[in-house]
Amino acid sequence: MKNSAGTLSKIKPWYSYMGGSYHGPLPAFYDDVKWEELKEAEKSFQVIKSEIESLLSAKNNSLEPYFNSSLTNGKWEVLNFYFWGEANEKNCAACPELNRLLKNIPGLLTATVSKLSPHTQIHPHIGDTNLIARCHLGLVIPAKLPACGIDVNNEQRSWEEGKWLIFCDAYTHSAWNRTNESRFVLIVDIVLPEFLGQKKEITANVLSLLKLQKLIGKKPWIGKLPGPVLGVIRHFYKFIL
Numbered sequence: 001m002k003n004s005a006g007t008l009s010k011i012k013p014w015y016s017y018m019g020g021s022y023h024g025p026l027p028a029f030y031d032d033v034k035w036e037e038l039k040e041a042e043k044s045f046q047v048i049k050s051e052i053e054s055l056l057s058a059k060n061n062s063l064e065p066y067f068n069s070s071l072t073n074g075k076w077e078v079l080n081f082y083f084w085g086e087a088n089e090k091n092c093a094a095c096p097e098l099n100r101l102l103k104n105i106p107g108l109l110t111a112t113v114s115k116l117s118p119h120t121q122i123h124p125h126i127g128d129t130n131l132i133a134r135c136h137l138g139l140v141i142p143a144k145l146p147a148c149g150i151d152v153n154n155e156q157r158s159w160e161e162g163k164w165l166i167f168c169d170a171y172t173h174s175a176w177n178r179t180n181e182s183r184f185v186l187i188v189d190i191v192l193p194e195f196l197g198q199k200k201e202i203t204a205n206v207l208s209l210l211k212l213q214k215l216i217g218k219k220p221w222i223g224k225l226p227g228p229v230l231g232v233i234r235h236f237y238k239f240i241l
Contacts, residue, residue: 011194014130014170017209021126022170028153030133030166037105038164038188041137044097045162049139051095052113052186055079058094063115067214074120074177081111084203084210098186107132107191107199109206113139116183121176124151127169128206131195134169135188138162142181150175159185 014022041048056063056079063077080088081095081102092099102111109132116122127134136159142148144158153171167173177183191199 011130011192013195015205015209016126016128016170017205021172022130022168024130024170026130026168026170028155028167028171029157030168033133033166035133035135035164035166035190037101038135038137038166040104041098041101042162042164044101045137048095048098048101048137048186049162051098052139052184055091055094056113063113068217070123071125072120072122075115075117076120076122077115077117079113079115081113082108083112084109084207102188105188105190107193107196108188109191109199109203110187110189112187114185114187116175116177118180118182119178122174124172124174126172128209129202130168130170131192131198131202132169132189133166133192135190136165136167137186137188138165139184139186140182141185142177142179142183147178148176148183159183 011026012024014024016022059079063079066072066076066078079091081091081099082088092102098111102108114136136150138159138161141159141161145156149156149158150165150167150173152167152169152173157165157167159165191202195202
């Protein structure tokens with residue numbers, strides 16, 4: 001994975017469990033970065049799209065609800081291929097070309113199909129860390145801005161079918177689909193090149209936070225505990241992962 005000189009300079013690691021929101025030097029969108037390993041996916045887009053459509057058809061277009069329902073006022077569903085390093089073997093086997101391409105991406109953390117149903121808004125929220133790039137490959141895009149799009153750090157973009165949209169999801173971001181058709185994108189999270197050697201640490205930190213978020217979802221009173229106590233719980237999850 002190669003990037004333009006100076007685009008990804010010295011970065012101070014940030015995780016959402018540190019509190020507050022991210023305010024750093026990284027761009028909202030990585031327009032000037034050459035993500036070499038992603039280019040092949042654009043070239044093989046029709047094959048990838050066909051594989052995913054066949055898999056969705058076999059599942060009767062039944063996806064899993066996104067785990068944090070409070071983030072949306074509509075229907076947001078996902079289909080996982082990789083989740084922080086753990087493969088869904090059945091889904092990967094059903095999409096061999098996609099899986100081949102994904103396995104060739106250094107620093108791959110997650111790969112997920114995201115379905116945003118008609119008239120659905122994903123509320124503003126922050127990602128888990130600034131050490132990854134979130135990459136969206138447009139699969140089915142019913143419209144461009146202003147009807148359907150994404151906002152990252154107050155900068156809005158439209159998705160394009162067969163094209164990657166790469167951004168820093170540590171910034172506050174939101175998305176919406178105000179059309180009468182569903183929007184589908186393939187989401188791939190990749191460790192930034194400078195931090196490939198810290199992939200295991202990044203994964204452990206994020207997974208511990210996700211486990212804490214799920215715990216709070218089941219037992220909301222835990223979320224009202226003091227920050228230091230929540231920190232101990234999160235660190236415990238990191239220790240046992």
